[in-house]
Amino acid sequence: MTPEDTVSVSGDIPKNADISGIDVCSHPKRFISRIRIEDRAKLILMAAVVFTVAVLFFIIIFISYNSLDAVKEIGIWEFLTGGTWSPGSGAYGASSLIVGTFLVTGGSILFALPVGLGMAIYINDVASPRVRNILKPACELFAGIPSVVYGFIGLAVMVPFLMDVFPAHLNYGTSWLAGSLLLGIMALPIIISVSQDSLEAVPGSYREASMALGATKWETTRKVVLRSAVSGIAAAVILGIGRALGETMAVMMVTGNSALIPEPLWNIFDMVRTLTASIALEMPEAVHGSLHFSALFMLALILMVIVLLVNTVARRMVRRTKIKMGTEKAADVRRRRLFAPLSESHKEMAKTAAVYALVFAPAFMISSLFIGTYGGIAIGALAAAGLPVSKRISRAIGPNRVQSTVYLMLGITVAAVLAVLAVFLGVIAVNGLPAISPEFIFSPPSNSGLSGGIWPAVIGTIELAAGTALISFPLGVCSGIYLSQYAGDTRLIRLARQAIDSLNGTPSIIFGLFGMSLLVIAFGWGYSLVGGCITLSLMVLPTIIKTTEEAVSAVPKDLTEASAAMGASKWHTVSKVLLPASMGGVITGFILSIGRAIGETAPIMFTAAVAFRTTSSFSLLDPIMALPYHLYYLASEVPGSTANQYGTALVLMMIVIVLFAAASVIRYRYRKKTGW
Amino acid sequence: MNIIETNDLSLWYGNKQTLFDINMPIKKNSITSIIGPSGCGKSTLIRVFNRMNDLIDGTKISGTVLYDGNNICRPDTDVLALRKRVGMIFQKANPFPMTVRDNITYGPKLHGVKDQKELDEIVESSLRRAALFEEVKDRLNASALSLSGGQQQRLCIARALSIEPEVILMDEPTSALDPIATAKIEELALELKENYTVVTVTHNMQQAGRISDYTGFMYLGRLEEFGKTRDIFESPKSELTERYVSGRFG
Numbered sequence: 001m002t003p004e005d006t007v008s009v010s011g012d013i014p015k016n017a018d019i020s021g022i023d024v025c026s027h028p029k030r031f032i033s034r035i036r037i038e039d040r041a042k043l044i045l046m047a048a049v050v051f052t053v054a055v056l057f058f059i060i061i062f063i064s065y066n067s068l069d070a071v072k073e074i075g076i077w078e079f080l081t082g083g084t085w086s087p088g089s090g091a092y093g094a095s096s097l098i099v100g101t102f103l104v105t106g107g108s109i110l111f112a113l114p115v116g117l118g119m120a121i122y123i124n125d126v127a128s129p130r131v132r133n134i135l136k137p138a139c140e141l142f143a144g145i146p147s148v149v150y151g152f153i154g155l156a157v158m159v160p161f162l163m164d165v166f167p168a169h170l171n172y173g174t175s176w177l178a179g180s181l182l183l184g185i186m187a188l189p190i191i192i193s194v195s196q197d198s199l200e201a202v203p204g205s206y207r208e209a210s211m212a213l214g215a216t217k218w219e220t221t222r223k224v225v226l227r228s229a230v231s232g233i234a235a236a237v238i239l240g241i242g243r244a245l246g247e248t249m250a251v252m253m254v255t256g257n258s259a260l261i262p263e264p265l266w267n268i269f270d271m272v273r274t275l276t277a278s279i280a281l282e283m284p285e286a287v288h289g290s291l292h293f294s295a296l297f298m299l300a301l302i303l304m305v306i307v308l309l310v311n312t313v314a315r316r317m318v319r320r321t322k323i324k325m326g327t328e329k330a331a332d333v334r335r336r337r338l339f340a341p342l343s344e345s346h347k348e349m350a351k352t353a354a355v356y357a358l359v360f361a362p363a364f365m366i367s368s369l370f371i372g373t374y375g376g377i378a379i380g381a382l383a384a385a386g387l388p389v390s391k392r393i394s395r396a397i398g399p400n401r402v403q404s405t406v407y408l409m410l411g412i413t414v415a416a417v418l419a420v421l422a423v424f425l426g427v428i429a430v431n432g433l434p435a436i437s438p439e440f441i442f443s444p445p446s447n448s449g450l451s452g453g454i455w456p457a458v459i460g461t462i463e464l465a466a467g468t469a470l471i472s473f474p475l476g477v478c479s480g481i482y483l484s485q486y487a488g489d490t491r492l493i494r495l496a497r498q499a500i501d502s503l504n505g506t507p508s509i510i511f512g513l514f515g516m517s518l519l520v521i522a523f524g525w526g527y528s529l530v531g532g533c534i535t536l537s538l539m540v541l542p543t544i545i546k547t548t549e550e551a552v553s554a555v556p557k558d559l560t561e562a563s564a565a566m567g568a569s570k571w572h573t574v575s576k577v578l579l580p581a582s583m584g585g586v587i588t589g590f591i592l593s594i595g596r597a598i599g600e601t602a603p604i605m606f607t608a609a610v611a612f613r614t615t616s617s618f619s620l621l622d623p624i625m626a627l628p629y630h631l632y633y634l635a636s637e638v639p640g641s642t643a644n645q646y647g648t649a650l651v652l653m654m655i656v657i658v659l660f661a662a663a664s665v666i667r668y669r670y671r672k673k674t675g676w
Numbered sequence: 677m678n679i680i681e682t683n684d685l686s687l688w689y690g691n692k693q694t695l696f697d698i699n700m701p702i703k704k705n706s707i708t709s710i711i712g713p714s715g716c717g718k719s720t721l722i723r724v725f726n727r728m729n730d731l732i733d734g735t736k737i738s739g740t741v742l743y744d745g746n747n748i749c750r751p752d753t754d755v756l757a758l759r760k761r762v763g764m765i766f767q768k769a770n771p772f773p774m775t776v777r778d779n780i781t782y783g784p785k786l787h788g789v790k791d792q793k794e795l796d797e798i799v800e801s802s803l804r805r806a807a808l809f810e811e812v813k814d815r816l817n818a819s820a821l822s823l824s825g826g827q828q829q830r831l832c833i834a835r836a837l838s839i840e841p842e843v844i845l846m847d848e849p850t851s852a853l854d855p856i857a858t859a860k861i862e863e864l865a866l867e868l869k870e871n872y873t874v875v876t877v878t879h880n881m882q883q884a885g886r887i888s889d890y891t892g893f894m895y896l897g898r899l900e901e902f903g904k905t906r907d908i909f910e911s912p913k914s915e916l917t918e919r920y921v922s923g924r925f926g
Contacts, residue, residue, distance in 0.1 A: 205770035209832070212728060212764035213783040213839060214756045223782070228773050344777075345792045395788075399756060 041571040042486055048478035049487075052545065053499040055538050059506065059514045060304070066517055067301050069294035079298060085259040085273075087282060087292045094299060096261045100176075100272035101303070104251060105244040107180030107268065108187055110362070113237055115184070115413055116191030122410040123192070124199045125221055135414070136193075137664060142421060143189035144592070144660050146599025148628045149649050151253030152635050153424050154182040156645075159254055169269040169369065174256035177268040182250050185420065187240035194239055194318075198232020199225060218403035231317045238314035245307050246507025248602040249632060252277035266365040275303045276509050276602075283513075283606055288521060300513050304506065311505035315498075360384045425653070432650025435643040441651065444614060449630075449638045454648055456613055460529070460624035461598055461655070464608070467533030468540065468597045473590055476541050480548025480586070485574055504542035509602040511539045516606040527623035532608025539603055540593040547589020551582040584670020588663045595659035599652065601628040611637075627652040679704040679843060679873050680725055684739035685749075687720060689732060694720050696898045697739070702843075702890075707865060707874040709888035709905065711881055712920070717897040718877040722845045725875065726762040727755045760787060763836030765846040769828035771820035771835070776803075776812050779820045779831055783839040798838050806834035807864055826857025833864065837872075844868060846876040850883065862887050881921055885909050893917045 070079065074092050082093015123135055158181065159173035170177075202225045210220040226233070256271025259278070263270065279296050286293040363383035368376025394402045439453055446452030479500075487493040515535030519525050555578050563573040579586075601609075609629035613622075631648045634641045680702035687695035694717050702708050710718045720729065727748065729735045740747045748758055760783075771779050780799045781789075789795060799816065803809035808830040812823065820831055829849060836844055846865070850858040865874055865887050878884050884891050885905060892902040893914075901908060901917045912918040919925055 203770070205766060205768060206772055208728070208731070208766060209770045209772065209835070210782070211731065212726060212759055212766075213786060213835070214758075214760035215786050216756060219786060223786075224772055344795075348792075 435647030476544025551585025
């Protein structure tokens with residue numbers, strides 16, 4: 001039964017409904033007004049969904065429209081394949097930017113997948129409940145650190161560190177390697193949480209069956225659990241890729257931004273430039289209406305298409321894992337046909353060959369950068385030769401000791417990642433605390449940010465948060481309620497859900513471009529507080545919708561039925577029973593979203609934020625200062641402002657951490673109270 | 677000859693004691709049924725025999741369980757080797773989401789069989805002994821999840837047989853099956869006792885009466901009565917047993 005079946009008595013009351021059993025007050029006038037409230041409520045909720053879906057279409061239309069000039073003048077094919085990106089001399093070939101985007105993303109996943117999956121296995125297999133209760137919030141905190149803070153820390157800590165490690169290969173430190181490492185760290189939380197969810201979802205009976213055959217826990221995980229969870233893990237990776245592709249600030253700050261394809265292609269020490277970085281760097285100089293301006297929108301369109309494709313694939317995979325495991329899946333049949341001509345022993349051989357190649361390739365690529373092609377081949381071969389050796393060793397020491405070795409290694413990985421997090425937070429705290437004082441917080445910046453404080457930026461950030469909350473909360477919660485309680489499984493609703501999911505995956509800089517082209521230029525508002533609020537609201541809307549929908553849907557159906565059985569109308573049930581019962585989840589999701597909005601830079605850098613603003617008058621149409629943009633500005637434009645950079649970063653982090661803590665407390669309280 | 681023998685076996689989950697001083701012999705090449713109402717500790721008891729209770733945190737055991745004369749409750753027991761010798765069939769068929777063949781070869785590969793031909797032979801002989809070969813011989817590369825419920829349960833039996841165990845524990849193996857599939861499993865159990873020792877837990881007293889040589893009746897974590905199946909059903913010594921097997925409670 002769907003929720004619709006059970007509560008339809010009160011859902012679409014109008015014409016043919018049996019009214020005798022519904023109105024307990026048996027007061028005809030009251031009954032009519034109630035129906036009117038029902039209809040109005042439903043209409044309002046639906047309007048919120050329609051609005052959200054319309055946003056996606058408007059984004060696509062605006063981005064496409066603005067890139068028309070570039071399409072006409074340069075041509076799509078030339079734009080995609082051209083090798084030189086030099087707006088100054090009129091050369092718009094985006095291939096190096098596209099390649100750069102994929103290289104940085106690919107590198108980050110190569111690093112984040114093994115580490116993230118290892119951590120997920122550790123959380124699932126090894127960690128005691130207490131350790132798990134530390135690791136999971138730590139992951140959330142990782143995910144909550146604003147991207148500009150990651151970029152700042154990358155620039156301040158990681159880049160100098162890499163230069164110390166590879167003095168002969170890194171001239172400036174900013175490089176593909178730095179970008180991939182940083183992005184990998186940023187992609188870890190989502191990879192860990194999604195793949196851990198899918199590991200957890202593997203039925204315990206599989207585990208039992210395997211252990212009863214005499215397998216160790218690790219053998220069971222490796223041979224049964226990972227195999228069963230493979231599409232969930234793939235989805236985790238693709239979601240991580242989607243996030244990495246759209247990342248702007250952190251990448252821009254550490255990759256060096258040189259629009260050239262690395263030489264050789266796997267030279268991780270070269271500088272690269274991504275699509276997002278090009279947009280963010282060049283938009284301030286591009287004259288509105290020029291070819292350059294249009295070309296940047298074209299980059300955004302390319303980025304949007306790539307991200308949409310990636311996210312669609314990820315959603316398909318997530319859905320596939322959710323389909324019950326009872327029936328044979330079409331994909332299995334297809335796979336089997338593909339491999340049918342191979343005999344069992346050939347299959348084994350192919351598998352072995354693939355494993356060897358997977359070990360050889362990265363070993364060769366990395367070592368050849370240091371000691372040339374032949375040395376690289378030698379090292380690669382050596383690494384590949386290690387495979388049978390390690391197999392023999394593991395046979396010799398027995399499955400139990402293999403298990404403890406593997407789990408020890410996973411534990412070390414977890415500890416290392418936590419140590420990195422601790423270093424990140426510690427560096428900010430240690431360097432930021434001395435900078436913080438009442439004067440720093442409550443006075444405006446002076447001497448172009450070299451001295452003085454951050455008060456206007458604090459105010460601006462608070463204003464942005466408040467405005468974003470005001471706009472996004474009603475819209476998001478209404479849409480979430482509609483999707484959870486009123487929407488059926490029609491084609492139109494499925495389309496709407498897809499649109500909202502796509503909006504969820506859209507890179508933040510795209511929202512920035514949309515806000516700029518619509519609010520700043522078309523509406524003529526210029527940079528304004530309200531423009532920033534609207535842009536940020538659109539960005540967090542899908543998250544609020546999703547968390548609301550999940551929270552409302554998680555309320556046990558008995559409550560709905562109990563309320564309906566008392567003769568309550570649907571809206572009455574929703575507003576008096578479901579919403580109060582799910583408020584914990586709704587508020588938690590909302591606070592986390594605002595936390596994310598506060599730390600965002602890319603959406604406000606073309607819509608609201610300016611480097612300096614001295615007047616203290618308040619107007620919705622005035623530009624503002626904001627902490628994340630201020631940090632970016634100081635870190636990239638004001639050398640020598642180190643103390644103020646750390647101070648700004650620490651204040652920003654503290655606001656975000658306070659919001660996260662509040663969200664955790666609320667979630668914990670409500671979980672204890674309601675028990676679901 | 678007793679292949680398994682428990683002496684004053686007691687078991688706790690955390691602070692809750694679920695088994696009390698169980699003394700039970702399991703005869704080689706026989707079928708032993710353990711009956712009793714839900715929650716009486718039947719499943720807990722047979723999970724002692726292959727140490728599957730280890731998977732639950734906070735399990736404590738006192739007393740001894742002798743397997744071939746060795747106390748398997750000792751912490752230095754090689755649990756993996758024990759589980760290789762004592763196979764288990766679960767209440768709900770739980771084939772891996774792999775092909776039929778891969779389900780069978782999983783155990784042998786785990787324990788070091790690599791030769792393709794040998795694996796093929798194991799697949800065929802295990803499926804034959806589980807009376808499943810004729811039904812699936814053309815579908816060895818199909819997903820195990822595409823089989824019917826009864827076939828899946830026999831596949832699980834074949835999977836357990838693939839590593840040549842000595843004892844097969846069955847934890848209510850037919851409770852999720854229809855009568856026809858149940859009959860097939862019962863028939864199979866009777867054949868298996870030629871070469872294996874079978875211990876089965878069941879709700880179904882008729883089933884215990886039909887297939888088992890020995891029956892134990894458990895109540896609230898105690899072994900109320902144990903003996904030849906016919907004695908338990910026809911002339912029980914305990915009044916509790918008598919009331920249970922005659923269907924007056926349970």
